[in-house]
Amino acid sequence: xxKMIKRLGDYLKADTQNSSLIILADERPxxxxxxxxxxxxxxxxxxxxxxxxxxxxxxxxxNSPCLVSSSxxxxxxENMIRVVTSDGSAVLRLRLEDVSILDGKPAIDGMPSxxxxxxxVVFKYYDAASSVALEQxxxxxxxxxxxxxxxxxxxxxKEDVKIKRLFSLQLDLPDGDYEMLTLxxxxxxxxxxxxxxxxxxTYLNASYSGLSSNSSNPFVALTKxxxxxxxxxxxxxxxxxxKETVECGNLGGVRLLSGINDYLLDxxxxxxxxxxxxxxxxxxxxxxxGASRAMRDFVDKHIISERMRRRERPIVVNTWxxxxxxxxxxxxxxxxxxxxxxxxxxxILDDGWFGKRNDDSSSLGxxxxxxxxxxxxLKEFGDKIRAKGLGFGxxxxxxxxxxxxxxxxxxxxxxxxxDGVKPMEIRRQLCLDTTKREVRDYIVDAISCVISKSxxxxxxxxxxxxxxxxxxxxxxxxxxxxxxxxxxxxxxDRFPDLIIESCASGGNRFxxxxxxxxxxxxxxxxxxxxxxxxxxxxxxxxxxxxxMGTHVGHIPDWxxxxxxxxxxxxxxxxxxxxxxxxxxxxxSDKDTEIVREQIAFYKKWRGVLQFGxxxxxxxxxxxxxxxxxVADEKCEKAVATVxxxxxxxxxxxxxxxxxxxxxxxxxxxxxxxxxxxxxxTTFTASGDALACVGxxxxxxxxxxxxxxxxxxxxxxxxxxxxx
Ligand code: DGJ
Numbered sequence: 130x131x132k133m134i135k136r137l138g139d140y141l142k143a144d145t146q147n148s149s150l151i152i153l154a155d156e157r158p159x160x161x162x163x164x165x166x167x168x169x170x171x172x173x174x175x176x177x178x179x180x181x182x183x184x185x186x187x188x189x190x191x192n193s194p195c196l197v198s199s200s201x202x203x204x205x206x207e208n209m210i211r212v213v214t215s216d217g218s219a220v221l222r223l224r225l226e227d228v229s230i231l232d233g234k235p236a237i238d239g240m241p242s243x244x245x246x247x248x249x250v251v252f253k254y255y256d257a258a259s260s261v262a263l264e265q266x267x268x269x270x271x272x273x274x275x276x277x278x279x280x281x282x283x284x285x286x287k288e289d290v291k292i293k294r295l296f297s298l299q300l301d302l303p304d305g306d307y308e309m310l311t312l313x314x315x316x317x318x319x320x321x322x323x324x325x326x327x328x329x330x331t332y333l334n335a336s337y338s339g340l341s342s343n344s345s346n347p348f349v350a351l352t353k354x355x356x357x358x359x360x361x362x363x364x365x366x367x368x369x370x371x372k373e374t375v376e377c378g379n380l381g382g383v384r385l386l387s388g389i390n391d392y393l394l395d396x397x398x399x400x401x402x403x404x405x406x407x408x409x410x411x412x413x414x415x416x417x418x419g420a421s422r423a424m425r426d427f428v429d430k431h432i433i434s435e436r437m438r439r440r441e442r443p444i445v446v447n448t449w450x451x452x453x454x455x456x457x458x459x460x461x462x463x464x465x466x467x468x469x470x471x472x473x474x475x476x477i478l479d480d481g482w483f484g485k486r487n488d489d490s491s492s493l494g495x496x497x498x499x500x501x502x503x504x505x506x507l508k509e510f511g512d513k514i515r516a517k518g519l520g521f522g523x524x525x526x527x528x529x530x531x532x533x534x535x536x537x538x539x540x541x542x543x544x545x546x547x548d549g550v551k552p553m554e555i556r557r558q559l560c561l562d563t564t565k566r567e568v569r570d571y572i573v574d575a576i577s578c579v580i581s582k583s584x585x586x587x588x589x590x591x592x593x594x595x596x597x598x599x600x601x602x603x604x605x606x607x608x609x610x611x612x613x614x615x616x617x618x619x620x621x622d623r624f625p626d627l628i629i630e631s632c633a634s635g636g637n638r639f640x641x642x643x644x645x646x647x648x649x650x651x652x653x654x655x656x657x658x659x660x661x662x663x664x665x666x667x668x669x670x671x672x673x674x675x676x677m678g679t680h681v682g683h684i685p686d687w688x689x690x691x692x693x694x695x696x697x698x699x700x701x702x703x704x705x706x707x708x709x710x711x712x713x714x715x716x717s718d719k720d721t722e723i724v725r726e727q728i729a730f731y732k733k734w735r736g737v738l739q740f741g742x743x744x745x746x747x748x749x750x751x752x753x754x755x756x757x758x759v760a761d762e763k764c765e766k767a768v769a770t771v772x773x774x775x776x777x778x779x780x781x782x783x784x785x786x787x788x789x790x791x792x793x794x795x796x797x798x799x800x801x802x803x804x805x806x807x808x809x810t811t812f813t814a815s816g817d818a819l820a821c822v823g824x825x826x827x828x829x830x831x832x833x834x835x836x837x838x839x840x841x842x843x844x845x846x847x848x849x850x851x852x
Pocket of ligand 1: 449479480524591593632633634635636651653654
């Protein structure tokens with residue numbers, strides 16, 4: 130069997146399909162190379178890795194590309210580890226004790242991580258003075274260019290030690306001109322790509338709310354410009370506070386650190402105990418498109434659980450934007466009938482079905498049905514939906530409690546509060562103290578009961594506030610995240626076929642930790658296709674399309690009041706885990722037929738739209754045109770979606786160069802029928818002609834089309850079938 134990781138003299142070399150990582154395993158192991166795949170050599174000494182680097186020994190340590198750095202060990206910059214021992218000292222001098230190569234990789238205590246690793250290399254370090262040991266893992270996968278890394282700190286001494294910082298990844302990249310891309314934003318504009326040219330100093334990407342956040346996603350892309358350029362991307366398998374720093378070294382070179390945010394972190398590790406940092410993943414490619422393709426592919430194959438991997442997702446209708454809290458049996462029943470008649474496959478009952486919840490002021494925690502609103506018990510309601518031929522899904526917000534709830538009245542101690550401090554209500558709710566086992570037991574039982582009673586096939590797991598009652602502050606944020614994982618694990622073990630879509634005020638917790646348990650995440654509450662295009666484009670830098678919950682919403686849009694056609698809204702929403710979120714019963718006859726055709730189209734092309742390999746043809750940030758191709762594994766079937774978000778007068782008719790097809794195949798090219806578009810015919814063309822000659826967007830930029838769509842968007846969906 131061919132080994133992916135091997136020893137070559139003093140070096141360890143890990144080869145993925147297209148990249149190589151080379152590490153010098155001396156007493157302070159160092160990165161020698163991380164880039165495109167190269168052949169083996171017995172000695173990489175020619176790289177200068179063993180030679181002194183700076184003007185003094187301190188500069189030498191500070192600037193050598195070590196795998197770990199810690200306080201008091203010659204590093205005078207952002208370092209990876211800060212530990213304080215019982216005498217108050219913060220000196221940690223880890224030296225290599227042992228290196229080994231294992232098949233697979235070990236699990237990480239209490240935290241989700243990638244699966245089906247082929248091999249991993251383990252570096253074991255020890256610092257005799259503090260009795261602190263560290264294990265550092267780098268794992269490779271035989272079908273991916275992504276490497277997974279994690280660290281475990283072990284207290285081998287007799288006294289407690291305190292972790293002030295334990296990042297998961299340190300990557301020192303060579304001198305050069307870099308651009309950093311991060312995914313930033315807020316509610317309704319999540320994961321908008323932000324590009325910064327690195328120009329000295331340290332750049333920060335972090336969250337502080339207890340959630341991975343919509344302000345800064347844990348994903349980072351670093352592109353080195355010019356000759357010998359490349360793009361390195363990293364992400365964290367973690368859903369709580371994270372922190373990435375990108376530091377331009379004073380002698381050149383760039384250091385990327387990523388891990389749990391050290392904000393307030395003060396975690397006690399008792400004698401004989403250990404602490405695991407979450408897994409980080411990283412990859413390298415020639416450019417950002419290549420690195421992002423590797424990331425999406427990895428998430429699809431090694432993060433989304435095996436049970437859900439490549440499992441086709443149903444077309445849903447969701448009641449949230451349809452009715453908000455204002456529904457009754459009659460409205461729900463009419464919506465369900467219409468959905469069934471249109472070919473929709475699942476009915477999702479969103480917020481407002483439980484306790485006495487008619488607005489957001491009450492009842493979180495009271496996970497029993499409001500019979501007055503449903504007209505029957507939850508079990509009967511689920512049965513009714515199934516009798517109409519639809520699956521049933523239900524909304525819950527397990528980590529939260531309303532002050533006005535039976536749960537709070539009977540168990541006020543379940544809420545996260547601090548004696549003598551008035552709890553801060555956000556969205557009129559409090560966090561449950563899920564760091565306590567008894568609280569988690571209660572939630573797991575209550576939510577399990579909802580699932581079994583209703584026979585739910587799908588759960589929308591929401592979370593609508595940040596953590597602010599900072600008691601036990603040194604460990605609180607991390608324990609809150611571990612508590613979440615414990616609950617998710619127990620529920621997914623109990624209901625292995627359940628599809629969970631996580632959500633947090635839209636996409637406020639869109640990360641790899643959640644994706645290990647919940648194979649899809651609600652991307653954003655902003656479903657206006659014009660803005661959604663940018664949100665989805667940002668998300669696709671790091672996550673596959675199947676992970677995105679994407680719905681056609683109310684037109685005009687409820688948040689932005691923008692109008693467009695259902696055809697355009699569909700084109701944007703079709704790339705992902707698709708559904709509708711408006712009152713279908715109010716559709717005109719004409720629009721009913723449009724929606725019916727969309728559903729038939731989605732079902733025909735579902736495999737490609739949900740799991741096809743995605744290629745970026747053009748990004749909206751460039752000239753207001755977004756275009757992606759998704760193609761099946763053999764490149765025999767594909768769909769390309771074009772979205773024009775800025776209709777410009779008097780512009781040379783742009784073309785779209787369709788990449789991601791097989792250059793040698795001849796395709797029958799078709800256009801999805803759109804009512805407002807005439808004259809689109811099918812034609813045949815080779816894959817290379819489509820990529821090189823390009824397809825004209827002329828009719829989208831005619832004077833008439835631009836005028837009509839000036840404040841709206843235009844879309845086309847093209848289909849490709851190998852002849
Ligand atoms: C926030 C979510 O993002 C919405 O989709 C909806 O589920 C509401 N919460 C319900 O309160």
